[in-house]
Amino acid sequence: MERLATVEYISPIKPEDTPIEDPVITGCQSSDEVSNDINPEIDNFLENKLAEGNENTIKIDDQSVLLDSLHNETVSKIMNLYYDDKIYDALLELNHFKSSCGGNINHYPDLLEIEKDYQEIQAIYDQFEDKEAWTPVPSKDPIKLSFKAVPGTPTISILSETEFEVPVFNILTLIYEHDLYPLWIPFCKKSSLIKQLSRARKILAQDFNVSKIARRETCLYGFGADLLQTHGAIMIICRSCDNEDTFKGVALPPRGKAIRAKVTFLGCMIKPIDRCRTYVKFISNFDPSIKFLPYSILNYFTKKLAKIGFRLIIKHAKNFEGSEWQKRLDAPENRELYGHIERVLENYYISKGL
Numbered sequence: 001m002e003r004l005a006t007v008e009y010i011s012p013i014k015p016e017d018t019p020i021e022d023p024v025i026t027g028c029q030s031s032d033e034v035s036n037d038i039n040p041e042i043d044n045f046l047e048n049k050l051a052e053g054n055e056n057t058i059k060i061d062d063q064s065v066l067l068d069s070l071h072n073e074t075v076s077k078i079m080n081l082y083y084d085d086k087i088y089d090a091l092l093e094l095n096h097f098k099s100s101c102g103g104n105i106n107h108y109p110d111l112l113e114i115e116k117d118y119q120e121i122q123a124i125y126d127q128f129e130d131k132e133a134w135t136p137v138p139s140k141d142p143i144k145l146s147f148k149a150v151p152g153t154p155t156i157s158i159l160s161e162t163e164f165e166v167p168v169f170n171i172l173t174l175i176y177e178h179d180l181y182p183l184w185i186p187f188c189k190k191s192s193l194i195k196q197l198s199r200a201r202k203i204l205a206q207d208f209n210v211s212k213i214a215r216r217e218t219c220l221y222g223f224g225a226d227l228l229q230t231h232g233a234i235m236i237i238c239r240s241c242d243n244e245d246t247f248k249g250v251a252l253p254p255r256g257k258a259i260r261a262k263v264t265f266l267g268c269m270i271k272p273i274d275r276c277r278t279y280v281k282f283i284s285n286f287d288p289s290i291k292f293l294p295y296s297i298l299n300y301f302t303k304k305l306a307k308i309g310f311r312l313i314i315k316h317a318k319n320f321e322g323s324e325w326q327k328r329l330d331a332p333e334n335r336e337l338y339g340h341i342e343r344v345l346e347n348y349y350i351s352k353g354l
Helices: 040-052 063-083 087-100 109-129 168-176 178-183 295-318 324-330 332-351
Strands: 028-030 144-149 156-164 188-198 201-210 214-227 233-240 262-272 278-287
Touching: 063 087, 063 109, 087 109, 087 214, 109 156, 109 214, 109 233, 109 262, 109 278, 144 295, 156 295, 168 233, 168 262, 168 278, 168 295, 168 324, 168 332, 178 188, 178 201, 178 324, 188 214, 262 332, 278 295, 324 332
Parallel strands: none
Antiparallel strands: 144 156, 156 278, 188 201, 201 214, 214 233, 233 262, 262 278
């Protein structure tokens, strides 16, 4: 499978390509006349405004007004793609925008957030595609399990994957409904929303309790990305986000009595095979910070828990009818969200002739 869009952006425009004094517009004859020697994006912008009948928009004394308007429209387009979970498409637009403004987007904090999220997706995607150094766990189980050591972490990373006869929609619903995690995530007692950042981006707080061993809590940032049309998959990324008291401008809850566990990363790749079969991969690196247990024992139980969690997902996804998750689908307040997911999946199925 091809690598995701690069985050090594297009090189800035060189001075010989465009005059140094103005990297976008090469001349302006008067307040009412713009030079024909003009950036194609500006040209398209002007034509659109004329077609809309907005003559006053282009009768300007200051070139920066026009540039700001163009940039605002472009940034708005990029952010709309981002909030529509199409981060791959958003990054392609961002690549183009970044090249047009000399490679500097430091004064666009929202665009910088897209870069950060995409880099996390790329890192997890690369791990899914990496075939080296994984040690398979011998088993006749249809769930394939592998593990490997990761530099800088005392715990092993776990890769689990399988194909099963369940629609993608069911799996996405299980993952989206965070407060129902205690029904399928081992030892999870509570999962609550700190902040819904967008349709597919959340900050969560979770409580775990392993009887007579440890009680732990996590503070997590999770988001999804629609890569169906480009890579035939939906990616979901999650990690701890509590290095500071705030994250993405959101105040995080104070630490309780329980120790904070560290989720270095958790990724999920969901690939529809057809309308009823799905291939799912999970990858994770999680440190519960149980000091009195050696990591050799923790790593042993991590492998066991990975399969248990996967089996529970399959169980609930196959028994969707009449479940708590189906009730969420039917709730009026959720129809916009799940209607969107249904349309995205249907468009993909049609494009693939499924």
